Each structure stands twice: as C-alpha cells, then as structure tokens.
Amino acid sequence: MNTQAVPDVSGEFDFSDAQFKVIAQLAYxxxxxxxxxxxxxxxxxxxxxxxxxxxxxNFKSYLDLLTGPDGAAEQSEMLSALTTNVTxxxxxxxxxxxxxxxxxxxxxxxxxxxxxVRFWSAGCSAGQEPYSIAMCVLEACPDAARxxxxxxxxxxxPVILARAKAGLYLSEERDSLPADHKDRMTIAADRPGExxxxxxxxxxxxxxxxxxxxxxxxxxxxxxxxxxxxxxYFDKLTQARLWSRFAPLLETExxxxxxxxxxxxxxxxxxxxxxxxxxxxRNAQKAEMTSKTEIxx
Ligand SMILES: C[S@@+](CC[C@H](N)C(=O)[O-])C[C@H]1O[C@@H](n2cnc3c(N)ncnc32)[C@H](O)[C@@H]1O
Numbered sequence: 001m002n003t004q005a006v007p008d009v010s011g012e013f014d015f016s017d018a019q020f021k022v023i024a025q026l027a028y029x030x031x032x033x034x035x036x037x038x039x040x041x042x043x044x045x046x047x048x049x050x051x052x053x054x055x056x057x058n059f060k061s062y063l064d065l066l067t068g069p070d071g072a073a074e075q076s077e078m079l080s081a082l083t084t085n086v087t088x089x090x091x092x093x094x095x096x097x098x099x100x101x102x103x104x105x106x107x108x109x110x111x112x113x114x115x116x117v118r119f120w121s122a123g124c125s126a127g128q129e130p131y132s133i134a135m136c137v138l139e140a141c142p143d144a145a146r147x148x149x150x151x152x153x154x155x156x157x158p159v160i161l162a163r164a165k166a167g168l169y170l171s172e173e174r175d176s177l178p179a180d181h182k183d184r185m186t187i188a189a190d191r192p193g194e195x196x197x198x199x200x201x202x203x204x205x206x207x208x209x210x211x212x213x214x215x216x217x218x219x220x221x222x223x224x225x226x227x228x229x230x231x232x233y234f235d236k237l238t239q240a241r242l243w244s245r246f247a248p249l250l251e252t253e254x255x256x257x258x259x260x261x262x263x264x265x266x267x268x269x270x271x272x273x274x275x276x277x278x279x280x281x282r283n284a285q286k287a288e289m290t291s292k293t294e295i296x297x
Pocket of ligand 1: 030031032083084085086087088091122123124125126129154155156157160210211212213227228229230233259
C-alpha cells in the first residue's frame, strides 16, 4: 500500500487523512482493493452516498459501523460502492471465440466420455459472463444437461450475485446477443421490458459467494477460468498472487482469460503461455497440478 500524503477533499462531511487511510487499509485487507491517495475524492464521493443512505452524521460513525461487530455487511456495501459491476453478454467476443475453438471441442468430447468439465467465471457480476459461457456450451453441445458440465460463477458482492442468479435483464441487452442465441436461448420475463435465459442455459451455472483475496472453496481442475476486469482493482502484488493461484487449478491444457487492461505479471508469467490478447494457456511444465483436492489458498 502507498502511504504518501493524501490530497485534501472537502465537502458535506469532514474526511481526514487518517479516516481515508483506515478505509484504504480495510479495503485492501478485506478485498485486495488498491486505494491510492489519488483515489481519495472518488472514495469520498462514493461513500458519502452510503453515509446519507444510512443517515450517519459523519465519517467517524461510518468507520465505527465498518469496524464494529456488524461491519461485514457494510464492508460488502462499501466494496460495491467503490467498484463497478459493469459487464455485458459476450464482452470481449474474441475470448468466447477462443473458448469455443480451443477449449470446447476437447471438453465436450471428454464430457461425452464421462469426464468432469468445469469452467469458472471469477468475479461474475450480474451473470452475463457465465451465461455467455453457458450459451457457448449449449451451442456446441445441445444435450449438455446429460453430462457432468458445470459453470461455477462467483462474486464477492452478495447483492450482485442475487441479481446474477435471478438472471433478469433489460430487453435492450438482448440486442447484443447473436441472432440465433436471441431466438433459442432467451425468453420474455414476467415483467415487461425484461428477458431471461432459457432453463437449459441457467441450469448449467452454479453461483457462489467467493472473495478472490481470501480462501477459495472451489474444486478444480477447470478447463477454463474467466477472471476479467476484477484484478484491475488490485495492486501488483495481489494481482500476481491471483494469477499464481489460478495456474494449479487449471487442467493441463486449460486457459485463463483476463480483462482487456490487465496483464499477467510477476513470477506468474512463467506459469502461462500467451495465446492471444489477454488469453493464456497453463504452462503444464511449470504449474503444479494440485487441483485434484480442495484448495485452501
Ligand atoms: C467490472 S465487474 C467484471 C464482470 C465480468 N467479469 C466482466 O468482465 O464483464 C467486476 C466484479 O468483480 C467483483 N469483485 C471485486 N473485488 C472482488 C474480490 N475481491 N473477489 C471477488 N470478486 C470481486 C465485483 O463485485 C464486480 O462484480
């Protein structure tokens, strides 16, 4: 964490250097968020909304709440306020093309022969990413439900995860789907102006709450991991740790897809081979296969 002087911001509530530092420390320890001093104005403006919503008189009361016995729920709200959930169906389409061409043929062959196939959308936000993966799977394997194929979709934010599970989206979003997917994989929702995915798509996805900087109660190996536009909030050290933790969870030929402005850095570079823009294959010689059992770190 950077400890340089914090630029002053003034406004409706007093917000001292010390208070900013406590929040930055909490956000770093609990969620890996890298809140440099330059982010102070953003932190102030995002969190004053929380103060108003909670009718708190000042940042001291807010810090008391965050660090008190019921702090966990508000820490999660704080993370939500400080990060974005922006996502959409088939975001960075080239990743889904690679997934379809380089991963799915073997994975489906394995599933048809009784194999276990797992994909992970880590930091899934409102669900468009895992449902896009599911649509690719169904397109390549219309009878996927008969096989042991699952998409694990996790996020640290319980509110966004509940939205992902519900899988309700505004009709405009449907326009971003390929034409045949629109027809075959979506249905109108009960509420006008909304749509949802057909049960065959939804049933392939399992959602779970998971903080990427804490323990991971997941069981590999995964044939592909999508962790996109999440590590962007982390500092270099946390990012490097994250990439290193993914490698042993991937199957020998497994792939990792990361966000458009993210790069694999640090010692983790040797664990992967680049296969294109922000996509990587596990370097089987370097990454140890420890994923047959549940991992603790
Ligand atoms: C910008 S969205 C990315 C969604 C999707 N992966 C995509 O690329 O479209 C970032 C997501 O990361 C989640 N996130 C942030 N910090 C996290 C952490 N420590 N562990 C797990 N998820 C986290 C946020 O809750 C948010 O839903």
